[in-house]
Amino acid sequence: MVSPRLADYFAAEAIDGPRVAVDLELVEARYNTLAAAFRGADIFYAIKANPAPEILDRVAALGGCFDCASIGEIELVLSRGVSPNRISFGNTIKKERVIRQAFEYGVRLFAFDSMAELEKLERSAPGASLFCRILAENDSADWPLSRKFGCSVAMAGDLLIEADRRGMDAYGVSFHVGSQQKNPRAWAQALGDVGRLMARLDAAGVGLRMINLGGGMPATYDNSTPTDLLEYGAVVIAAVREQFGTRPLDLIIEPGRGLVGDAGVIQAEVVLVSKKDDSAAPRWVYLDIGKFNGLAETMDEAIRYKIVTLRDGAPEPVVLAGPTCDSVDVMYEKNPYPMPSDLQPGDKVWILGTGAYTTTYSAVAFNGLPPLESVCI
């Protein structure tokens, strides 16, 4: 449901186009739940999920740190008065001049997953703390991130030993079990790999001190994802303790979606309700928002948002599409979406759980549409 604060906001504002509103109190509540669930772990908010300055300020005020993917994100976080020692440069793919710039800003924590990146870091961020990302299974994630990032456990071992030999701080290891990970046990398998890696490195005299557990904590969508973050934390922290006992370790989590997804709601509008012929085929409902102005994660129908309206007609499955003249701008067709039978053009709809990966995926002026408007309340 829409939180009372968001409902009041949308009721009070005359809004013309689609707009996402993020409730900062909900962000704070999720932050506190994550902190309690993953007790002892530092929270590095993955700002790619939603870099609204008000969210950054709230996370900073709560004592959070920041996972940044680019120099632009680093500069944004620094511009909010955050100290560079609360920033991790978590992208494994960086231009060398960008590494140098981040290092000059004072950033000292960097991800890598290859020899070529290690060489850049050695030259341009000498002595920095490094963590090596390993490949992890992304089964049961709605938005997998596998393959593009990370290396094998064997290669990670070689790289971290080499990093140490070259005078870098071989600090730790990271993995990402895939975004919107539906199974909290997904972390345990990766932690087994980390255990083997650490044992090898201990034997080589390179004692790693940090595990970055990545993101993957879920938001609430329409397809019955478990959302009890406390359960996630309990399962993951138990797996850490089972694997590593009382070994002192810095733990990092990098929630994006799990922190801000549920805090946002998009108000949008029905533009057209039509049929392609007079058969029983489903109606098409076209909204003023689609894949190009905020709902990119409906690609392959991966993320299925909850959508509410004020109509109470019996729900009938519809094909739900966006407003642009591009035929891929269809959100749900393979699995049609139940919408009230009396839905009309001009009706408002509220798309829930849209605080993450909406504004940042929104195109600039595709079909002349402005990027998704965003406010924080």
Ligand SMILES: Cc1ncc(COP(=O)(O)O)c(C=O)c1O
């Ligand atoms: C390195 C890294 N950390 C954290 C995240 C955030 O993941 P999630 O939104 O699933 O929490 C991402 C997402 O792409 C990522 O690439």
